[in-house]
Amino acid sequence: MRLGVLDVGSNTVHLLVVDAHPGARPLPAHSHKVELRLAQLLDEDGAIGPEGVDKLVGVVQEALQAAEDKGVEELLPFATSAVREASNADDVLARVQTETGVELQVLTGAEEARLTFLAVRRWFGWSAGKLLVLDIGGGSLEIAYGIDEEPDAAVSLPLGAGRLTAAWLPGDPPETDAIRALRRHVRAQIARTVGEFSRFGAPDHVVATSKTFKQLARLAGAARSADGLYVQRELKRGSLESWVPRLAGMTTAQRALLPGVSEGRAEQLIAGAMVAEGAMDLFGVETLEVCPWALREGVILRRLDQMPSRLDQLPSA
Numbered sequence: 001m002r003l004g005v006l007d008v009g010s011n012t013v014h015l016l017v018v019d020a021h022p023g024a025r026p027l028p029a030h031s032h033k034v035e036l037r038l039a040q041l042l043d044e045d046g047a048i049g050p051e052g053v054d055k056l057v058g059v060v061q062e063a064l065q066a067a068e069d070k071g072v073e074e075l076l077p078f079a080t081s082a083v084r085e086a087s088n089a090d091d092v093l094a095r096v097q098t099e100t101g102v103e104l105q106v107l108t109g110a111e112e113a114r115l116t117f118l119a120v121r122r123w124f125g126w127s128a129g130k131l132l133v134l135d136i137g138g139g140s141l142e143i144a145y146g147i148d149e150e151p152d153a154a155v156s157l158p159l160g161a162g163r164l165t166a167a168w169l170p171g172d173p174p175e176t177d178a179i180r181a182l183r184r185h186v187r188a189q190i191a192r193t194v195g196e197f198s199r200f201g202a203p204d205h206v207v208a209t210s211k212t213f214k215q216l217a218r219l220a221g222a223a224r225s226a227d228g229l230y231v232q233r234e235l236k237r238g239s240l241e242s243w244v245p246r247l248a249g250m251t252t253a254q255r256a257l258l259p260g261v262s263e264g265r266a267e268q269l270i271a272g273a274m275v276a277e278g279a280m281d282l283f284g285v286e287t288l289e290v291c292p293w294a295l296r297e298g299v300i301l302r303r304l305d306q307m308p309s310r311l312d313q314l315p316s317a
Contacts, residue, residue: 004072010039010138038082081139109156113142115298129204138162161272209294212272218260
């Protein structure tokens with residue numbers, strides 16, 4: 001069947017259409033995305049303002065039309081930290097449902113981490129052993145660890161690249177004092193969680209997902225997206241550490257000219273790099289591998305797991 005997953009994230013509203021059935025790898029058929037940056041549209045009270053809600057409703061309507069055009073049989077709509085943490089979340093969700101008919105499922109941070117972990121586990125398989133998974137979004141950082149498909153530990157921290165940029169780095173380029181303050185904040189937040197994971201022992205494989213990690217890996221010399229999903233892409237901490245001060249000294253326009261960096265993500269790349277560097281350092285990670293599957297694929301895989309397989313549909317003897 002043709003499934004669509006509608007991801008209302010802190011940076012982007014993304015419709016991913018796949019052809020899938022239980023027991024098979026989902027095959028991407030269409031992608032429709034709009035950079036909305038909800039995490040940066042919150043007012044002083046933490047609410048998504050009228051203009052932001054209007055934009056969200058319009059983008060969801062666009063995605064619905066795209067899903068219909070592509071023959072989507074079932075739509076899986078969800079929202080993450082920007083909507084989850086908005087002070088007027090209930091009103092926003094109600095208006096989206098009233099005007100579009102879409103009932104957004106708001107995922108908790110732990111659910112985000114678990115679903116992303118599921119996607120990574122399915123991509124790498126059981127042979128990858130104990131996995132440590134890092135995912136930097138626009139509003140939050142998810143960390144998960146485990147040896148099965150369900151992680152033994154999963155946390156979400158308010159360390160998304162968009163959120164931190166809006167709250168901590170107003171300058172362009174940001175001031176040195178602001179960079180230092182953000183560095184202290186990021187590392188203090190991550191350090192509180194390290195003990196929860198260290199009791200399980202060292203991971204066999206460290207994996208990162210998200211656009212932020214993909215861009216950082218590309219800067220450090222990894223293959224381009226155009227080279228395909230199955231090319232191994234790694235990020236070494238040494239390379240990342242050399243890039244952080246360089247990124248901090250650049251303007252947004254200068255970062256946008258770097259290989260693999262999109263114009264829409266250039267502003268928040270330094271904050272994302274500082275979170276990535278802090279996580280790799282505090283968890284003692286020298287090298288990690290970037291996984292092409294993440295939260296959206298996890299949502300799809302979980303839905304497929306709930307559907308009857310072809311074997312279940314065979315006639316009984």
